[in-house]
Every structure is written in structure tokens, then in C-alpha cells.
Amino acid sequence: MDFETLVTYYERISSTKKRLEILDIFSQLFSYIRDNPDKTDEGDLEKIIYLTQGTLYAEISEQPKLGLAEKTLKDLLSSYYAVNSSTVDSIMKKTGDLGETAAKLAGSKKKQGQITAFMGIQKETLYIKDIYDRLTEIANISGTKSLDKKFDKLRWLLARSSPLSVKYLMRIINSSLRVGVSDATIMDGLAVAFLDDKNYRTLIEKAYNIYPDLGYIGKKIHKEGLNGLKSVQIQIGVPIRMMLASRLDYTQILDKIGGECVSEYKLDGERLQIHKSGENVGLFSRRLKNISEQYPDVQYVIANNISADKVILEGEAVAMDVMFETMLPFQVLTTRRRKYDIQEFVKKIPVCLFLFDLLYLEKNGEKIPVMNKSMLERRKYLEEITTESKELRVVMQKPIHTTDELVEFFNEARAKNCEGIMNKSVDPIESIYKAGNRGFLWIKLKSLEAGKMKDSIDVVPIGAYMGKGKRSNRYGAFLVAVFNEENEKYEFLTRVATGFSDDDLEEFWNMLQPTLSESRPTNVVCNTEKPDVWFNPSAVIEIVGDELTISNKADAGKFYNGQVREKGYSVRFPVFQRLRSDKNIIDCTKVDELVDFYQLQPSSEDLI
DNA sequence: AATGACTGCCC
């Protein structure tokens, strides 16, 4: 199948938002493959699935990534189409899409003609496998001058692609097709085209959840039909899509979860899925990356303290002080996500693994299908096979029957510097491990929304980036600042981009026009960001966040008490709340208030 | 050898 044909499907899908129409068109693509083996190459289905996901391989694959994204692709476009980078930028700002930008440049006939004539290239048909193979080659290039080499191969593709193909080529390389098709629709499409019934999506999803590779699943369905699907089994070493939690206001949790639940601290570390087979231990991240090498200490403790032949466990790896007395913040743990000096960091930043679930168990030759057992049953098995130590614990649980108890436990968790609590259904039938599912069997509580436990900060917009995709022609992200009374300047704190409704964004676009500034205003300090527009400070908005962080990027708080510091303060998970038109800019949060806020955050002591 | 821009992946 040629790439141009595929792109035509994408283009048709782009023209609608209706889910059923999208599925209809997308399943036609699969049906075409089903009905035209003569016109399609072996492997087309699999490749189309990956390309549609904006990637070359499944997430569980350990193949190299392209290593190219927006900034680099913009460079490529300006070099290939022989225009200034400012030209590329201005088209980007207008279209809000790298693909559209590339297509516009490719469609400018004059330049296209010049370039192809100069290079002596004939237009030729590019097949999906050609594109895919080229991209794979690009992904495998590394080392000195690798970027030049990658660009060479990309130029080869650009020279042979229509503007429309260029559009989707760029989007694929930039990891997002942005047409309204993602995993769920791909599975629906497979069900409709190859199994003749959308209801089979449930079965497909079941297979995908335990073998998270839609290319593989698609191929399997294509070749072997329903039987192929049913042959997919849990395998030690193949990660299972993780069960996720919903979020609710604390007042609604007990109702939603069935009147009672069991709650756990929500620890601020890295989620690990652990596969043990004998002495072999594999570790997988939330996005199913094999990160076994990251935590040799966890591998060791699992190998020696879990009494089961084969087992799949889940837990949270949390950084600990060397005495294993206090839990350290996530920011500390992230320094352990490394390729080099691992042993050194194992000693420097030890980790405790807090287990909280069990997905597979094989003991004394007996296979126990634990995923379909209730949460409390799984928990019982987990406790049975685990020998606890300072590096390995089973996370503490507390039965909760009333909202008062829930709030009390939440406050206890926060006092111990946890993110909040996880509330888990105790339903004897329903509370299975629902792989890949963000349902209401697990409900997280990170703040008492109505009880305003969250930090709320009043900040001043000082700049913005143009939005992309559905935010094109508006600001997509704002730079916001707090006021420093010592130097009387507005100092950059964080970007904010979430929490704005479409109406908010329109309002802000209009409201801020009169405040636009050619360059960074003199009363604004912002050393790291290069926004598309600057604003003269004029408005106050309220934002919230999970916590303040110490930041290399932010300027807020670098000048305090007459001292100059290396780092400023920023915000973890910033969210826009509302415009404070009742406030003057001078009433925004001050740097010294920020410092106070930071010091009020629960200390790292007495955590366990 | 140091630095900075960029990317990918944790949250």
C-alpha cells in the first residue's frame, strides 16, 4: 500500500469529530487491507498501526526512538525548503501545526520545483514500507554527526512526498497524528474490519492489556482471527497495562466506591511492575518501559524475599534516606533514573519498594489467576509471599467507612509528605485488577478541593506561547510571575496551560492584546523562556498546584533577603483557576510569601 | 572539556 493512500484516510478522518464516523473511515482502511492482499505488503497492517500511533514500535519495544521532535524538525524544514527559521516559526504560529507548516512549505511550487530539479529527483511512489524502513533507519542512527545523517534521510523522503504526505510524515515523526484516532479506535477498527463485530473490541482489549503491542495484536487477528486473539496469555517478562485511578472530590468517594473502602498512602515515587521468574527479575515502568537496569537493589530484594516460582507484582519505589527512616521527594528519586553510575546511586539514594498489588502467581507448580480475584484476596496472597524488610514493604492499608475517617486518613498521609491517599474498592466480585483501566475501583484523593488544602497563588501573566492544534490562534500556555519586593520586578514562576476553558482562552487573547510588549518588559525577570509574546504586567490570575519545587528554570525567589541564589521556585502540576479581576497586579503573591509557602510544606521527617 | 539545546520519560 502506498503512503499517499494511507494519508488520504487520515485526511478524511480529520474532517469529522464524530466518533462513529471516525471509526467508520478508519475501519475501512483495515478492510481495504483485508480485501486487497495483492495491493498490500506483508506487514502493512502492523506498520499502519504503529504509524497511526505516531511511533515505529509498541511501547514495550526496546527499539530506539527517532530522537527528533518539533524543534529539530523545524530546523529540517527551514533547511530543506530554504527559508529562514523565522518563516517557519511564523507559519507554525499561524497554523499551530508542524504538519500543516511542512505542507505549506512543500506546496510552495516554486521552491519545490527548484529543489527537486536541482537534485534531479523524479516523483515516485513511496510505499508504507519505504517510509517505515527509512524512519527505522533514522531511529538507529546515533553518534557524532548523526543529525546530519538523519537529515539526509529525511530530505530523501521529503523530496519524494506530496504536501499531504509531508504533513502526516512530520506528524508521525513528531509522535502524534492528531486526527482523533488512538488505541481505543484502533481496537474498534480491528474488531469491525477483521472480526465483523465491534463488540469484539472487549476481547481485543483483553489481549492488548496483557500484551501491550497493538501491531502484534493486529497482525495476530489478521492472520489467525479470534483464535489468535484467544491464544494471547500473560507471560512473565511481558508487562501488563497498569490499572489506573480516577479522581473525585472527597465528598463523593465513598458513595462512588460502594460505601466503604480500603485506603493506602499514595507514595511519591515511581510505579514499578515486577516480573519474577525464579532468580530473574524484570522491572517495568508505568509506560511499560523495561527499566530493570535502573534498580538492581530492587531486583535483588525481590529475588530473595518473594516466595513464589513466578510472580507479577506492583509497587512504588520510593527514595529513602540512608538510614531508611524517611521517604525523600520524587525529585530525589529521579536522579536514580540513570544509565551510568547506578551502583554509586544505589548506595547514595537507597530505595524502598512498597508493594501494593499482585497480578500473577505461580507457586509450587500451581497457577493462580489472581488478576480476577478481589483486591483483598490479592492482598492476602501478596502478604503471604512477601518477607518484609527495610527495603521491601507491603503498603499499609486502612479500612474506611465514613468520610470523616477518609479525611482523617488523608490528613495523616499529607502530614507524612505523601501525595494523598488511594482508596480501593473492597467489592468481593468487582474489585479485580482491571488492567489498562482508569475506573472507579481505585479513586485517588490528592487534595480536599472544597477544604482548600491546596496552595493557591495569585500570579501575573508576563508572556505566552501560541497554542497548537485545537488551541491554534490562541495562547496555548502562559508564563506567569510573582512579585519580588526587593527588586520590584515580576519574576517568572511557571508556565500554566491547563485549567483554561476555550472561553477562558478567547477572553485572555482579547484581554491581553493591549498589553503586548515588543520585548521583555524591564520590570519582568525571565532568563530561561523565550515566549512568542511578552506582556506588560496587567492582570492577576489564580493558580493552584500540588507543591512548590526548587527550580533551575524559574526566576522567582532567586533574589531574597539580599542574597542571590542559583535556583528559584516553581510549581508542580500548575492549574489555572480563575481571573482575579478584583485584584491589582501589586496584589499578586510576593516572593517572600512563596518562600514561606515552601517552608510550610510538610517536612520530610517522620514519614513512615 | 564545558555548555546548552533538545528529547524522552518519570511524575
Added chain:
DNA sequence: ATTCTGC
């Protein structure tokens, strides 16, 4: 990670 929106 959080959030908004169309279906």
C-alpha cells in the same frame, strides 16, 4: 501528571 470537550 491535569484538564477540557465532543460524542
Added chain:
DNA sequence: GCAGAATGGGCAGTCATT
């Protein structure tokens, strides 16, 4: 409520540039 697509801070690693 699902599904998809906007967008956050900040870490290590890679590569180009200085």
C-alpha cells in the same frame, strides 16, 4: 463516562557548538 488532545516541572542522556 469515554476517548482524545491540549498542556505542566524536572531529571538524565545525547549531540552540536563553543
